[in-house]
Amino acid sequence: MDLNYGAEAEAFRVELADFLAGHWQPGDRRGSALKAYIASFRQEATSRGYLYRNIPKRYGGSEQPIDTVRAQVIREAFGRARAPMEVSGNGMSMLVPTLLDRGSDALKDLFIPPTMAGDYVWGQGYSEPGSGSDLASIRCRAELAGDKWVINGQKIWTSQGDRVTHMFALVRTEPQASKHAGISYLIIDLDQPGVTRRPIRQMTGDAGFYEFFFDDVTTPADWIVGARGEGWQVSRTTLKHERANIGSADALGGQFAKLVELAGQVTRFGRPAIKDPEIRQALARIEGWVLAHRCSSYRLFSLAAADEPPGLVGLMMKLLVTETGHDIAMLAQELIGDEAMLEPAPPGTRGRGVEKWLDQIMGSLGNSIAGGTTNIQRNVIAERGLGLPRELALGNDA
Amino acid sequence: MRFHQSEEQLAIQDALRGTLADALPAGRLRTLVDDPADFDRPSWDALMALGLGGLALPEEAGGSGLGLVDLAMAIEVLGDGAAAGPIVQHLLTGLAVARSRNEAAAAHLPGLAAGTTVATMAWGGDWLPESWALTLEDGKVSGSVRFVPGASAAALFLVGTAGGGLALVSGGSQVTVAPMPSADRSRRVSTVTFDRAPAAELFAPGDAGVAGLFDAALVLTAADALGGAQRCLDMSVAYAKEREQFGQPIGRFQALKHQLATMALEVEPARALLWYAAYAQDCSLPDARRAAALAKSHIADRFVSVTRAAIAAHGGIGYSWEYGLNTWFRRALFDRAYLGSPSLHRERAAELAGW
Numbered sequence: 001m002d003l004n005y006g007a008e009a010e011a012f013r014v015e016l017a018d019f020l021a022g023h024w025q026p027g028d029r030r031g032s033a034l035k036a037y038i039a040s041f042r043q044e045a046t047s048r049g050y051l052y053r054n055i056p057k058r059y060g061g062s063e064q065p066i067d068t069v070r071a072q073v074i075r076e077a078f079g080r081a082r083a084p085m086e087v088s089g090n091g092m093s094m095l096v097p098t099l100l101d102r103g104s105d106a107l108k109d110l111f112i113p114p115t116m117a118g119d120y121v122w123g124q125g126y127s128e129p130g131s132g133s134d135l136a137s138i139r140c141r142a143e144l145a146g147d148k149w150v151i152n153g154q155k156i157w158t159s160q161g162d163r164v165t166h167m168f169a170l171v172r173t174e175p176q177a178s179k180h181a182g183i184s185y186l187i188i189d190l191d192q193p194g195v196t197r198r199p200i201r202q203m204t205g206d207a208g209f210y211e212f213f214f215d216d217v218t219t220p221a222d223w224i225v226g227a228r229g230e231g232w233q234v235s236r237t238t239l240k241h242e243r244a245n246i247g248s249a250d251a252l253g254g255q256f257a258k259l260v261e262l263a264g265q266v267t268r269f270g271r272p273a274i275k276d277p278e279i280r281q282a283l284a285r286i287e288g289w290v291l292a293h294r295c296s297s298y299r300l301f302s303l304a305a306a307d308e309p310p311g312l313v314g315l316m317m318k319l320l321v322t323e324t325g326h327d328i329a330m331l332a333q334e335l336i337g338d339e340a341m342l343e344p345a346p347p348g349t350r351g352r353g354v355e356k357w358l359d360q361i362m363g364s365l366g367n368s369i370a371g372g373t374t375n376i377q378r379n380v381i382a383e384r385g386l387g388l389p390r391e392l393a394l395g396n397d398a
Numbered sequence: 399m400r401f402h403q404s405e406e407q408l409a410i411q412d413a414l415r416g417t418l419a420d421a422l423p424a425g426r427l428r429t430l431v432d433d434p435a436d437f438d439r440p441s442w443d444a445l446m447a448l449g450l451g452g453l454a455l456p457e458e459a460g461g462s463g464l465g466l467v468d469l470a471m472a473i474e475v476l477g478d479g480a481a482a483g484p485i486v487q488h489l490l491t492g493l494a495v496a497r498s499r500n501e502a503a504a505a506h507l508p509g510l511a512a513g514t515t516v517a518t519m520a521w522g523g524d525w526l527p528e529s530w531a532l533t534l535e536d537g538k539v540s541g542s543v544r545f546v547p548g549a550s551a552a553a554l555f556l557v558g559t560a561g562g563g564l565a566l567v568s569g570g571s572q573v574t575v576a577p578m579p580s581a582d583r584s585r586r587v588s589t590v591t592f593d594r595a596p597a598a599e600l601f602a603p604g605d606a607g608v609a610g611l612f613d614a615a616l617v618l619t620a621a622d623a624l625g626g627a628q629r630c631l632d633m634s635v636a637y638a639k640e641r642e643q644f645g646q647p648i649g650r651f652q653a654l655k656h657q658l659a660t661m662a663l664e665v666e667p668a669r670a671l672l673w674y675a676a677y678a679q680d681c682s683l684p685d686a687r688r689a690a691a692l693a694k695s696h697i698a699d700r701f702v703s704v705t706r707a708a709i710a711a712h713g714g715i716g717y718s719w720e721y722g723l724n725t726w727f728r729r730a731l732f733d734r735a736y737l738g739s740p741s742l743h744r745e746r747a748a749e750l751a752g753w
């Protein structure tokens with residue numbers, strides 16, 4: 001076992017620090033000046049092979065050989081300098097890798113550069129009112145009419161629905177085929193007649209996701225990724241390249257550090273909560289899980305760097321994060337006490353007190369639903385991880 | 399950067415697993431638990447013949463010079479196989495002697511490495527070094543210590559002395575062993591009384607070496623717990639695939655599936671935590687002490703919870719003596735309490751963090 005990245009990586013870290021010191025000086029730029037500065041910074045970083053590493057040069061990427069350790073050192077160095085990395089969101093994390101793997105050259109040319117530039121913002125059009133966990137039961141349909149798909153139906157719970165310009169969607173194109181084989185993966189421009197978007201308020205009170213209604217919406221016949229009826233497989237394309245990272249461990253660790261900080265700020269039974277034996281126990285109990293998660297992400301990272309399969313633990317990371325997030329929420333609720341009766345002001349506003357933990361307390365619930373519920377995660381662990389037989393009633397043909 | 403098992407580490411685990419399964423098969427384990435002895439010579443000899451005793455001892459002492467990470471991986475497999483006797487205690491004694499600068503004690507190293515000299519630990523107090531209470535005067539140790547595994551078989555005792563020191567005592571007429579009724583039949587414990595027993599001091603009270611050995615003992619006990627939890631999970635998954643009710647394998651029922659997934663969620667991520675706690679000691683990382691405390695508390699709790707879930711997942715047969723799951727249930731009772739309860743180590747972790 002060795003958690004050091006090695007001399008070459010450390011030399012690279014120094015190179016990065018030099019680069020960042022020289023090129024990431026945002027000063028007091030704001031608004032469009034800051035935006036332009038970030039864009040040129042990203043371009044410079046990409047030209048040196050630091051960003052957009054798995055994207056070919058012809059689309060504006062840096063096309064670097066796969067190097068998990070280098071990618072991690074870049075994340076760490078940029079994180080430390082608070083410098084921007086790639087544009088974030090569904091476009092870069094989900095659509096682009098799928099296009100690279102399964103998309104036609106025309107689609108790659110058309111969509112990768114504006115997504116990298118942040119000009120196209122992508123919605124994930126999977127869930128429907130009648131289809132969530134049972135995603136393959138989707139009914140939103142598309143029919144080919146000449147050189148266009150004509151799309152009718154509804155998508156729901158679309159995150160960032162106010163900002164998205166495009167959607168990658170699962171739609172039913174082969175109504176005669178079996179459940180999974182009737183689905184195709186289409187790209188839809190949302191700026192056209194027939195698209196209606198409506199905000200849905202989340203339990204937090206914010207309009208965090210949207211529903212979309214498609215009424216004879218069209219998309220070109222060749223804006224399909226993979227062949228007709230292959231949409232289910234296409235949507236399962238996982239991101240193979242340099243994906244293993246310890247980002248989620250940093251996020252969970254960060255949340256835990258804030259919880260400890262909170263316990264130091266509030267009082268319980270007349271003394272700092274962090275001096276209360278019950279709270280100390282509860283914190284250390286949670287920390288056992290946080291550390292198990294962090295160390296498991298080291299393990300997954302190491303396996304990825306060695307090009308070995310992630311195994312059972314790879315199926316558990318989401319559940320580990322959401323279950324621990326739940327424990328953090330419960331302890332935070334105890335710690336903030338009466339302040340839990342207050343509504344927090346929106347993030348970024350001044351004067352937020354400990355009631356701001358309500359964001360995490362509620363958000364932890366969203367995390368355990370989005371991207372596959374806790375029950376579905378347990379199904380996956382049991383069936384794919386432990387090899388237990390699939391349930392008969394589910395009609396899974398995939 | 400490397401944080402997964404090497405071919406060599408896997409090979410050591412395979413060898414230990416195979417040897418233990420041959421020397422202590424299920425049938426033998428069943429008779430052993432009804433046997434009042436606190437030691438099992440055949441399986442002990444078989445494991446020692448593989449080099450277990452010297453795995454982490456220096457090469458000049460007849461060992462293989464491996465680290466705590468390797469030792470933890472070895473113990474994990476032995477916990478899985480419910481290895482009998484004071485194995486962790488024997489290995490710890492070897493480490494203590496090797497790390498001490500006591501030349502006379504070093505004469506025991508070859509016997510410890512070969513496993514021909516059986517050793518165990520008698521620390522006492524409420525487990526923490528500052529509570530150890532045996533007196534060491536004029537090179538002689540006196541007092542009693544409860545919960546000493548494998549004491550009848552032991553020829554050497556690594557004893558905890560008042561103020562938190564460590565000394566080595568040879569068995570003899572000044573050492574009396576009174577077996578205690580033990581829940582864990584594979585690792586029976588005794589009360590050991592020392593009456594002016596001649597001792598070699600290995601570490602004076604307050605020596606930093608004591609903390610390191612204490613932490614190593616925590617990590618190895620956690621390793622045993624992880625292996626035991628893994629065994630309970632594996633048995634439950636195998637049973638769920640083969641046992642049928644309502645005309646189908648019970649593993650098809652979602653309630654049971656989710657119970658098994660939860661058990662797996664307790665076991666698998668804990669493995670990397672164990673590795674880290676051992677690695678942190680091998681490299682003297684600044685958080686080594688906390689990592690050991692958190693690993694012991696977390697993993698011992700997981701073992702208890704997984705053994706309970708395993709028995710539930712088996713139904714009536716799980717509750718039977720004959721089937722044997724209770725062997726690991728009882729080992730979980732041992733691992734949880736031995737060297738201090740999870741709450742004790744969580745409080746230590748809190749203290750060490752400056753909370």
Ligand SMILES: Cc1cc2nc3c(=O)[nH]c(=O)nc-3n(C[C@H](O)[C@H](O)[C@H](O)COP(=O)(O)OP(=O)(O)OC[C@H]3O[C@@H](n4cnc5c(N)ncnc54)[C@H](O)[C@@H]3O)c2cc1C
Nearest residue numbers: 124125126127132133157158159366369370371372373375
């Ligand atoms: C914050 C947030 C953001 C989201 N963003 C997006 C997005 O951008 N794009 C998108 O397409 N979707 C998005 N979703 C939707 C999300 O993917 C679905 O909500 C989720 O997959 C669950 O589907 P459902 O809501 O239909 O619940 P259902 O599937 O109806 O589940 C209801 C309950 O039944 C349980 N259940 C269902 N099937 C089983 C089973 N086989 N075994 C055991 N229990 C079962 C579930 O675990 C759950 O407890 C988002 C959701 C949230 C909360």
